[in-house]
Amino acid sequence: MNAKLTGNNKENGVSRRRVVAGVAWSLPVIATAIAAPAAAASGISATTALVGQASPITFLSSTGTGTGTNQPGTGPTGFQIQNAGAPFTGVITGTVNIKPTGSVTAGAGIQSMSTATLTPASPAYTAAFEYNATFVYAGGMTSGQNLNFPMTFQYQRLNGSPSKTTFNYTLTITLRLPDGTDRILTGALTVAY
Structure with a gap:
Protein backbone atom coordinates (compact mmCIF):
# COMPACT_ATOMS: atom_id res chain seq x y z
CA MET A 1 0.00 0.00 0.00
CA ALA A 41 -32.67 0.84 -36.40
CA SER A 42 -34.30 4.20 -37.08
CA GLY A 43 -37.55 2.49 -38.09
CA ILE A 44 -40.16 2.98 -40.76
CA SER A 45 -40.27 6.44 -42.32
CA ALA A 46 -44.05 6.88 -42.41
CA THR A 47 -46.24 9.84 -41.55
CA THR A 48 -49.94 9.82 -40.73
CA ALA A 49 -52.73 12.38 -40.94
CA LEU A 50 -56.47 12.68 -40.56
CA VAL A 51 -58.17 13.47 -43.87
CA GLY A 52 -60.74 16.24 -44.10
CA GLN A 53 -60.83 17.23 -40.44
CA ALA A 54 -64.04 19.11 -39.55
CA SER A 55 -65.67 18.09 -42.85
CA PRO A 56 -69.46 17.91 -43.04
CA ILE A 57 -70.29 14.23 -42.52
CA THR A 58 -73.42 12.16 -41.98
CA PHE A 59 -73.77 9.99 -38.89
CA LEU A 60 -75.78 6.84 -39.63
CA SER A 61 -78.22 5.46 -37.08
CA SER A 62 -76.90 2.55 -35.02
CA THR A 63 -80.23 0.80 -35.57
CA GLY A 64 -80.38 1.54 -39.30
CA THR A 65 -84.16 1.90 -39.18
CA GLY A 66 -86.00 3.99 -41.74
CA THR A 67 -85.06 7.02 -43.77
CA GLY A 68 -84.53 10.37 -42.14
CA THR A 69 -82.78 8.79 -39.17
CA ASN A 70 -79.30 10.00 -40.11
CA GLN A 71 -77.82 13.01 -38.29
CA PRO A 72 -75.54 15.74 -39.65
CA GLY A 73 -72.22 16.54 -38.05
CA THR A 74 -68.54 17.22 -38.60
CA GLY A 75 -65.38 15.16 -38.41
CA PRO A 76 -62.66 13.60 -40.55
CA THR A 77 -63.51 11.53 -43.60
CA GLY A 78 -60.66 9.10 -42.90
CA PHE A 79 -56.94 8.94 -42.27
CA GLN A 80 -53.87 8.12 -44.34
CA ILE A 81 -50.38 6.74 -43.97
CA GLN A 82 -47.63 8.04 -46.27
CA ASN A 83 -44.51 5.89 -46.57
CA ALA A 84 -41.57 8.15 -47.44
CA GLY A 85 -38.98 5.41 -46.85
CA ALA A 86 -38.21 1.89 -47.96
CA PRO A 87 -40.98 -0.63 -48.64
CA PHE A 88 -42.08 -2.67 -45.65
CA THR A 89 -44.18 -5.73 -44.97
CA GLY A 90 -46.06 -6.78 -41.91
CA VAL A 91 -49.25 -5.96 -40.11
CA ILE A 92 -50.38 -2.45 -39.21
CA THR A 93 -52.70 -2.52 -36.20
CA GLY A 94 -54.55 0.22 -34.44
CA THR A 95 -57.03 1.32 -31.84
CA VAL A 96 -59.83 3.85 -32.03
CA ASN A 97 -61.29 5.71 -29.07
CA ILE A 98 -64.21 8.13 -29.36
CA LYS A 99 -64.96 9.82 -26.06
CA PRO A 100 -67.60 12.43 -25.22
CA THR A 101 -66.49 15.91 -24.22
CA GLY A 102 -69.02 17.27 -21.79
CA SER A 103 -72.37 15.75 -20.98
CA VAL A 104 -73.96 13.54 -23.64
CA THR A 105 -76.80 11.03 -23.73
CA ALA A 106 -75.64 9.03 -26.77
CA GLY A 107 -72.36 7.80 -28.23
CA ALA A 108 -70.67 8.10 -31.62
CA GLY A 109 -68.63 5.35 -33.27
CA ILE A 110 -67.20 4.10 -36.54
CA GLN A 111 -69.73 2.40 -38.82
CA SER A 112 -67.08 1.18 -41.29
CA MET A 113 -63.41 1.60 -42.15
CA SER A 114 -62.41 0.78 -45.72
CA THR A 115 -59.03 -0.89 -46.27
CA ALA A 116 -58.84 -2.39 -42.74
CA THR A 117 -60.70 -5.01 -40.70
CA LEU A 118 -62.53 -3.32 -37.81
CA THR A 119 -63.33 -5.16 -34.55
CA PRO A 120 -66.00 -5.17 -33.28
CA ALA A 121 -67.72 -5.07 -36.66
CA SER A 122 -70.73 -3.35 -35.07
CA PRO A 123 -70.06 -0.44 -32.69
CA ALA A 124 -70.53 -1.04 -28.99
CA TYR A 125 -70.68 1.70 -26.38
CA THR A 126 -69.83 1.88 -22.69
CA ALA A 127 -72.27 3.19 -20.08
CA ALA A 128 -70.41 6.55 -20.37
CA PHE A 129 -71.11 6.57 -24.17
CA GLU A 130 -67.48 5.87 -25.06
CA TYR A 131 -66.56 3.84 -28.15
CA ASN A 132 -63.47 1.62 -28.50
CA ALA A 133 -62.41 -0.59 -31.40
CA THR A 134 -59.34 -2.16 -32.97
CA PHE A 135 -58.37 -2.58 -36.62
CA VAL A 136 -55.86 -4.54 -38.70
CA TYR A 137 -54.30 -3.92 -42.11
CA ALA A 138 -52.08 -6.76 -43.33
CA GLY A 139 -50.80 -5.46 -46.67
CA GLY A 140 -47.50 -3.65 -45.98
CA MET A 141 -46.55 -0.58 -48.03
CA THR A 142 -44.37 0.24 -51.02
CA SER A 143 -41.92 3.14 -51.08
CA GLY A 144 -43.73 6.44 -51.68
CA GLN A 145 -47.19 4.90 -51.21
CA ASN A 146 -50.12 6.81 -49.72
CA LEU A 147 -52.52 4.41 -48.03
CA ASN A 148 -56.01 5.78 -47.36
CA PHE A 149 -58.48 4.51 -44.76
CA PRO A 150 -61.92 6.09 -45.47
CA MET A 151 -64.31 5.98 -42.51
CA THR A 152 -68.05 6.36 -42.00
CA PHE A 153 -69.48 7.15 -38.58
CA GLN A 154 -72.65 6.34 -36.70
CA TYR A 155 -74.46 7.72 -33.70
CA GLN A 156 -75.92 5.61 -30.93
CA ARG A 157 -79.67 5.58 -31.43
CA LEU A 158 -81.52 5.10 -28.16
CA ASN A 159 -85.14 5.30 -27.06
CA GLY A 160 -85.70 8.91 -26.18
CA SER A 161 -82.83 10.10 -28.40
CA PRO A 162 -81.81 13.73 -27.87
CA SER A 163 -83.18 16.50 -30.05
CA LYS A 164 -82.18 20.08 -30.84
CA THR A 165 -78.72 19.71 -29.34
CA THR A 166 -75.13 19.08 -30.46
CA PHE A 167 -72.81 16.54 -28.84
CA ASN A 168 -69.01 16.75 -29.10
CA TYR A 169 -66.47 13.94 -28.99
CA THR A 170 -62.70 13.50 -29.15
CA LEU A 171 -61.34 10.99 -31.65
CA THR A 172 -58.02 9.25 -31.00
CA ILE A 173 -56.54 6.77 -33.47
CA THR A 174 -53.32 5.00 -32.49
CA LEU A 175 -51.47 3.13 -35.25
CA ARG A 176 -48.82 0.49 -34.51
CA LEU A 177 -46.45 -0.03 -37.46
CA PRO A 178 -44.63 -3.34 -38.09
CA ASP A 179 -41.42 -1.98 -36.48
CA GLY A 180 -43.31 -1.46 -33.20
CA THR A 181 -43.51 2.34 -33.41
CA ASP A 182 -46.78 4.19 -32.84
CA ARG A 183 -48.40 7.10 -34.66
CA ILE A 184 -51.21 8.92 -32.82
CA LEU A 185 -53.91 10.96 -34.57
CA THR A 186 -56.37 13.16 -32.68
CA GLY A 187 -59.42 14.95 -33.94
CA ALA A 188 -62.96 15.92 -33.05
CA LEU A 189 -66.50 14.86 -33.95
CA THR A 190 -69.77 16.72 -33.55
CA VAL A 191 -73.26 15.29 -33.99
CA ALA A 192 -76.24 17.61 -34.38
CA TYR A 193 -79.56 16.17 -33.20
Missing part, protein backbone atom coordinates in the same frame (compact mmCIF):
# COMPACT_ATOMS: atom_id res chain seq x y z
CA ASN A 2 2.97 2.32 0.51
CA ALA A 3 4.31 1.83 -3.01
CA LYS A 4 5.85 4.88 -4.56
CA LEU A 5 4.33 5.84 -7.92
CA THR A 6 6.19 7.82 -10.51
CA GLY A 7 5.32 8.86 -14.04
CA ASN A 8 7.69 6.25 -15.46
CA ASN A 9 6.53 3.32 -13.31
CA LYS A 10 6.19 0.27 -15.59
CA GLU A 11 4.76 -3.07 -14.69
CA ASN A 12 4.91 -5.76 -17.32
CA GLY A 13 5.93 -3.17 -19.93
CA VAL A 14 2.72 -1.07 -19.67
CA SER A 15 2.88 2.50 -18.43
CA ARG A 16 0.05 4.67 -17.18
CA ARG A 17 0.64 6.93 -20.17
CA ARG A 18 0.01 4.07 -22.58
CA VAL A 19 -3.19 3.11 -20.78
CA VAL A 20 -4.46 6.70 -20.82
CA ALA A 21 -3.49 7.11 -24.49
CA GLY A 22 -5.21 3.82 -25.37
CA VAL A 23 -8.40 4.88 -23.62
CA ALA A 24 -8.32 8.28 -25.32
CA TRP A 25 -8.00 6.70 -28.78
CA SER A 26 -10.68 4.06 -28.15
CA LEU A 27 -13.42 6.44 -26.93
CA PRO A 28 -14.39 7.64 -30.45
CA VAL A 29 -14.48 4.02 -31.64
CA ILE A 30 -16.71 2.98 -28.74
CA ALA A 31 -18.98 6.01 -29.23
CA THR A 32 -19.36 5.19 -32.94
CA ALA A 33 -20.13 1.55 -32.21
CA ILE A 34 -22.82 2.55 -29.72
CA ALA A 35 -24.43 5.12 -32.05
CA ALA A 36 -24.44 2.94 -35.18
CA PRO A 37 -27.17 0.51 -34.05
CA ALA A 38 -29.49 3.41 -33.16
CA ALA A 39 -29.07 4.93 -36.60
CA ALA A 40 -29.45 1.57 -38.32
Whole structure:
Protein backbone atom coordinates (compact mmCIF):
# COMPACT_ATOMS: atom_id res chain seq x y z
CA MET A 1 0.00 0.00 0.00
CA ASN A 2 2.97 2.32 0.51
CA ALA A 3 4.31 1.83 -3.01
CA LYS A 4 5.85 4.88 -4.56
CA LEU A 5 4.33 5.84 -7.92
CA THR A 6 6.19 7.82 -10.51
CA GLY A 7 5.32 8.86 -14.04
CA ASN A 8 7.69 6.25 -15.46
CA ASN A 9 6.53 3.32 -13.31
CA LYS A 10 6.19 0.27 -15.59
CA GLU A 11 4.76 -3.07 -14.69
CA ASN A 12 4.91 -5.76 -17.32
CA GLY A 13 5.93 -3.17 -19.93
CA VAL A 14 2.72 -1.07 -19.67
CA SER A 15 2.88 2.50 -18.43
CA ARG A 16 0.05 4.67 -17.18
CA ARG A 17 0.64 6.93 -20.17
CA ARG A 18 0.01 4.07 -22.58
CA VAL A 19 -3.19 3.11 -20.78
CA VAL A 20 -4.46 6.70 -20.82
CA ALA A 21 -3.49 7.11 -24.49
CA GLY A 22 -5.21 3.82 -25.37
CA VAL A 23 -8.40 4.88 -23.62
CA ALA A 24 -8.32 8.28 -25.32
CA TRP A 25 -8.00 6.70 -28.78
CA SER A 26 -10.68 4.06 -28.15
CA LEU A 27 -13.42 6.44 -26.93
CA PRO A 28 -14.39 7.64 -30.45
CA VAL A 29 -14.48 4.02 -31.64
CA ILE A 30 -16.71 2.98 -28.74
CA ALA A 31 -18.98 6.01 -29.23
CA THR A 32 -19.36 5.19 -32.94
CA ALA A 33 -20.13 1.55 -32.21
CA ILE A 34 -22.82 2.55 -29.72
CA ALA A 35 -24.43 5.12 -32.05
CA ALA A 36 -24.44 2.94 -35.18
CA PRO A 37 -27.17 0.51 -34.05
CA ALA A 38 -29.49 3.41 -33.16
CA ALA A 39 -29.07 4.93 -36.60
CA ALA A 40 -29.45 1.57 -38.32
CA ALA A 41 -32.67 0.84 -36.40
CA SER A 42 -34.30 4.20 -37.08
CA GLY A 43 -37.55 2.49 -38.09
CA ILE A 44 -40.16 2.98 -40.76
CA SER A 45 -40.27 6.44 -42.32
CA ALA A 46 -44.05 6.88 -42.41
CA THR A 47 -46.24 9.84 -41.55
CA THR A 48 -49.94 9.82 -40.73
CA ALA A 49 -52.73 12.38 -40.94
CA LEU A 50 -56.47 12.68 -40.56
CA VAL A 51 -58.17 13.47 -43.87
CA GLY A 52 -60.74 16.24 -44.10
CA GLN A 53 -60.83 17.23 -40.44
CA ALA A 54 -64.04 19.11 -39.55
CA SER A 55 -65.67 18.09 -42.85
CA PRO A 56 -69.46 17.91 -43.04
CA ILE A 57 -70.29 14.23 -42.52
CA THR A 58 -73.42 12.16 -41.98
CA PHE A 59 -73.77 9.99 -38.89
CA LEU A 60 -75.78 6.84 -39.63
CA SER A 61 -78.22 5.46 -37.08
CA SER A 62 -76.90 2.55 -35.02
CA THR A 63 -80.23 0.80 -35.57
CA GLY A 64 -80.38 1.54 -39.30
CA THR A 65 -84.16 1.90 -39.18
CA GLY A 66 -86.00 3.99 -41.74
CA THR A 67 -85.06 7.02 -43.77
CA GLY A 68 -84.53 10.37 -42.14
CA THR A 69 -82.78 8.79 -39.17
CA ASN A 70 -79.30 10.00 -40.11
CA GLN A 71 -77.82 13.01 -38.29
CA PRO A 72 -75.54 15.74 -39.65
CA GLY A 73 -72.22 16.54 -38.05
CA THR A 74 -68.54 17.22 -38.60
CA GLY A 75 -65.38 15.16 -38.41
CA PRO A 76 -62.66 13.60 -40.55
CA THR A 77 -63.51 11.53 -43.60
CA GLY A 78 -60.66 9.10 -42.90
CA PHE A 79 -56.94 8.94 -42.27
CA GLN A 80 -53.87 8.12 -44.34
CA ILE A 81 -50.38 6.74 -43.97
CA GLN A 82 -47.63 8.04 -46.27
CA ASN A 83 -44.51 5.89 -46.57
CA ALA A 84 -41.57 8.15 -47.44
CA GLY A 85 -38.98 5.41 -46.85
CA ALA A 86 -38.21 1.89 -47.96
CA PRO A 87 -40.98 -0.63 -48.64
CA PHE A 88 -42.08 -2.67 -45.65
CA THR A 89 -44.18 -5.73 -44.97
CA GLY A 90 -46.06 -6.78 -41.91
CA VAL A 91 -49.25 -5.96 -40.11
CA ILE A 92 -50.38 -2.45 -39.21
CA THR A 93 -52.70 -2.52 -36.20
CA GLY A 94 -54.55 0.22 -34.44
CA THR A 95 -57.03 1.32 -31.84
CA VAL A 96 -59.83 3.85 -32.03
CA ASN A 97 -61.29 5.71 -29.07
CA ILE A 98 -64.21 8.13 -29.36
CA LYS A 99 -64.96 9.82 -26.06
CA PRO A 100 -67.60 12.43 -25.22
CA THR A 101 -66.49 15.91 -24.22
CA GLY A 102 -69.02 17.27 -21.79
CA SER A 103 -72.37 15.75 -20.98
CA VAL A 104 -73.96 13.54 -23.64
CA THR A 105 -76.80 11.03 -23.73
CA ALA A 106 -75.64 9.03 -26.77
CA GLY A 107 -72.36 7.80 -28.23
CA ALA A 108 -70.67 8.10 -31.62
CA GLY A 109 -68.63 5.35 -33.27
CA ILE A 110 -67.20 4.10 -36.54
CA GLN A 111 -69.73 2.40 -38.82
CA SER A 112 -67.08 1.18 -41.29
CA MET A 113 -63.41 1.60 -42.15
CA SER A 114 -62.41 0.78 -45.72
CA THR A 115 -59.03 -0.89 -46.27
CA ALA A 116 -58.84 -2.39 -42.74
CA THR A 117 -60.70 -5.01 -40.70
CA LEU A 118 -62.53 -3.32 -37.81
CA THR A 119 -63.33 -5.16 -34.55
CA PRO A 120 -66.00 -5.17 -33.28
CA ALA A 121 -67.72 -5.07 -36.66
CA SER A 122 -70.73 -3.35 -35.07
CA PRO A 123 -70.06 -0.44 -32.69
CA ALA A 124 -70.53 -1.04 -28.99
CA TYR A 125 -70.68 1.70 -26.38
CA THR A 126 -69.83 1.88 -22.69
CA ALA A 127 -72.27 3.19 -20.08
CA ALA A 128 -70.41 6.55 -20.37
CA PHE A 129 -71.11 6.57 -24.17
CA GLU A 130 -67.48 5.87 -25.06
CA TYR A 131 -66.56 3.84 -28.15
CA ASN A 132 -63.47 1.62 -28.50
CA ALA A 133 -62.41 -0.59 -31.40
CA THR A 134 -59.34 -2.16 -32.97
CA PHE A 135 -58.37 -2.58 -36.62
CA VAL A 136 -55.86 -4.54 -38.70
CA TYR A 137 -54.30 -3.92 -42.11
CA ALA A 138 -52.08 -6.76 -43.33
CA GLY A 139 -50.80 -5.46 -46.67
CA GLY A 140 -47.50 -3.65 -45.98
CA MET A 141 -46.55 -0.58 -48.03
CA THR A 142 -44.37 0.24 -51.02
CA SER A 143 -41.92 3.14 -51.08
CA GLY A 144 -43.73 6.44 -51.68
CA GLN A 145 -47.19 4.90 -51.21
CA ASN A 146 -50.12 6.81 -49.72
CA LEU A 147 -52.52 4.41 -48.03
CA ASN A 148 -56.01 5.78 -47.36
CA PHE A 149 -58.48 4.51 -44.76
CA PRO A 150 -61.92 6.09 -45.47
CA MET A 151 -64.31 5.98 -42.51
CA THR A 152 -68.05 6.36 -42.00
CA PHE A 153 -69.48 7.15 -38.58
CA GLN A 154 -72.65 6.34 -36.70
CA TYR A 155 -74.46 7.72 -33.70
CA GLN A 156 -75.92 5.61 -30.93
CA ARG A 157 -79.67 5.58 -31.43
CA LEU A 158 -81.52 5.10 -28.16
CA ASN A 159 -85.14 5.30 -27.06
CA GLY A 160 -85.70 8.91 -26.18
CA SER A 161 -82.83 10.10 -28.40
CA PRO A 162 -81.81 13.73 -27.87
CA SER A 163 -83.18 16.50 -30.05
CA LYS A 164 -82.18 20.08 -30.84
CA THR A 165 -78.72 19.71 -29.34
CA THR A 166 -75.13 19.08 -30.46
CA PHE A 167 -72.81 16.54 -28.84
CA ASN A 168 -69.01 16.75 -29.10
CA TYR A 169 -66.47 13.94 -28.99
CA THR A 170 -62.70 13.50 -29.15
CA LEU A 171 -61.34 10.99 -31.65
CA THR A 172 -58.02 9.25 -31.00
CA ILE A 173 -56.54 6.77 -33.47
CA THR A 174 -53.32 5.00 -32.49
CA LEU A 175 -51.47 3.13 -35.25
CA ARG A 176 -48.82 0.49 -34.51
CA LEU A 177 -46.45 -0.03 -37.46
CA PRO A 178 -44.63 -3.34 -38.09
CA ASP A 179 -41.42 -1.98 -36.48
CA GLY A 180 -43.31 -1.46 -33.20
CA THR A 181 -43.51 2.34 -33.41
CA ASP A 182 -46.78 4.19 -32.84
CA ARG A 183 -48.40 7.10 -34.66
CA ILE A 184 -51.21 8.92 -32.82
CA LEU A 185 -53.91 10.96 -34.57
CA THR A 186 -56.37 13.16 -32.68
CA GLY A 187 -59.42 14.95 -33.94
CA ALA A 188 -62.96 15.92 -33.05
CA LEU A 189 -66.50 14.86 -33.95
CA THR A 190 -69.77 16.72 -33.55
CA VAL A 191 -73.26 15.29 -33.99
CA ALA A 192 -76.24 17.61 -34.38
CA TYR A 193 -79.56 16.17 -33.20
